[in-house]
Amino acid sequence: MDTMIPLVLRVLLILGSLGTLIFILKRVRHAKMQIEDTIFWIFFSALLLFISIFPGVLYWASNLLGFISPINLVYLLIIFVLLMHQFSLTERVSQMDVKLRTLAQRVALNQEKLDSSRPDPAPEKEEPSRHNG
């Protein structure tokens, strides 16, 4: 048993993945997140849960690939998955930037049309004090 993932870590992993799942579903419940965006997190917490319940699969894989310690494989796997997710997030933020710029420009151009189609600009109010004398 000394080569197994420590019991404390396993319990933490199980609790962490369950917690993630509950947190995500709670946010969806209050309509804080779009369903498309929850799919990744549901799969991610399912992966964590799977690893924590069936660490044997991981031992087999780390043996096969030549990792010194199976925990390294866990870290590598998680870091990789998060990296990929970070990449797709960057992509999305970038697209949102472009959309936001387009939107702001559209609003400004429309406003310009409104302003320039107004017949007469209101004449500036003259300050009475200067013309009193």
Next chain:
Amino acid sequence: MLKLLIVIPAYNEAESITRVVDDLIQNYPQYDYVVVNDGSRDKTAAICRAKGYHLIDLPVNLGLAGAFQTGLRYAAENGYDCAMQLDADGQHLPQYIAPMLETLEDGADIVIGSRFVTVLKPRTLRMLGSYLISWAIRLTTGRAICDPTSGMRMFNRRLLEEFALNPNYGPEPDTISYLIKNGAVVREVQVKMAERTAGQSYLNFARSVQYMVKMGLSILLIQWFRKRDTVTPYLERSL
């Protein structure tokens, strides 16, 4: 008679939009319509303007859900009693609007223009997704929806306000399933659909798989945890 708005979401539909809208204007002048151009990269918007169509022109691409929601917000703000989606590629035939409206007036909240009420659903690979979604809806709601992926859907005032205001209300089967679970009355009316004559289907294999994963998770898992936001009526909100 109920005041109906036909929402026509259009993304790169320059080849078919005139045929669809001209048909509506000439043969069905009793219905109001609005084309929602979803930031098309072709001449869709220019054609609509040149022809004088009623157009809402989105400056960026929002996707089908966002475009359709735009149409529903318009309907909510302009006092329509009901609204429906009609595809710009000519698949949906307006001759079936009248029977759908009748069913809505009979007290349905949502009416689906369905290909498979009296006609048997073909057992082809293309229909596999439809079978799976029907099964998932039946499992979670106990109700049979013969054609869950049909985009030809009509909503009454209460539902169109709910669709107009909430995120996670895409015009997709998972929303239908969620609403059935929450007590909405959904009925199907048998319709025929035309084959698309121009443009390409949005769904390729990868997108189909992605769509099925989303629908599966959403129908089987996520909707159990969703809380329905009972809304203040649209017009009272903005007072």
